[in-house]
Amino acid sequence: MSDKTHYRKVFKSDHLGVADLEDLLELNNPLIFTITHVNQEYGTRVAGRKGNFNIAYFSEDIKPLVLNATNSKIMKGLSGGSAFVEDWKNIPVQLYIDPNVKMKGDIVGGVRINPNAPRMENPKLLKKNVQQWGNAKSAYIRDGNLDAVKKRLSVSKEVEAELIKEVKSDVD
Numbered sequence: 001m002s003d004k005t006h007y008r009k010v011f012k013s014d015h016l017g018v019a020d021l022e023d024l025l026e027l028n029n030p031l032i033f034t035i036t037h038v039n040q041e042y043g044t045r046v047a048g049r050k051g052n053f054n055i056a057y058f059s060e061d062i063k064p065l066v067l068n069a070t071n072s073k074i075m076k077g078l079s080g081g082s083a084f085v086e087d088w089k090n091i092p093v094q095l096y097i098d099p100n101v102k103m104k105g106d107i108v109g110g111v112r113i114n115p116n117a118p119r120m121e122n123p124k125l126l127k128k129n130v131q132q133w134g135n136a137k138s139a140y141i142r143d144g145n146l147d148a149v150k151k152r153l154s155v156s157k158e159v160e161a162e163l164i165k166e167v168k169s170d171v172d
Helices: 018-026 069-078 130-143 157-171
Strands: 032-046 049-058 065-067 091-098 110-113
Touching: 018 091, 018 110, 065 069, 069 091, 069 110, 130 157
Parallel strands: none
Antiparallel strands: 032 049, 032 091, 049 065, 091 110
């Protein structure tokens, strides 16, 4: 991270803002997070004023995001068309900084949710994950292939060969 300080840092906020995303971008973070749930919060203080807000909470260790009307419409789309915040659960999103966001007539920039669902990669099959490895071996023995495993995990050619070799040596 840079040893420089963003001017917005002095305006301490309990909610996610542009300065927070800029810090994450400096760490080459792809800004993909999972919204665990959204609450409608009444009488909550945001940016120095009390009001009623839709606030999204993440499974990752980042601040919650206040959903303005634009981001709320995007959440509706990402949730399969539901306008009910109770349905906005466990939804992966990609955030970005939109430099053209206006507030009170001034262009200030803001956090936006990408309207396209992020492409999520499957986790990798790793031998050091003993339970995962054992389940993959069992699936190979049961099915004679790793097709079911590959639907949930990324399996490299090298790992696949090692697993098959291990299964065959266990049988011998």
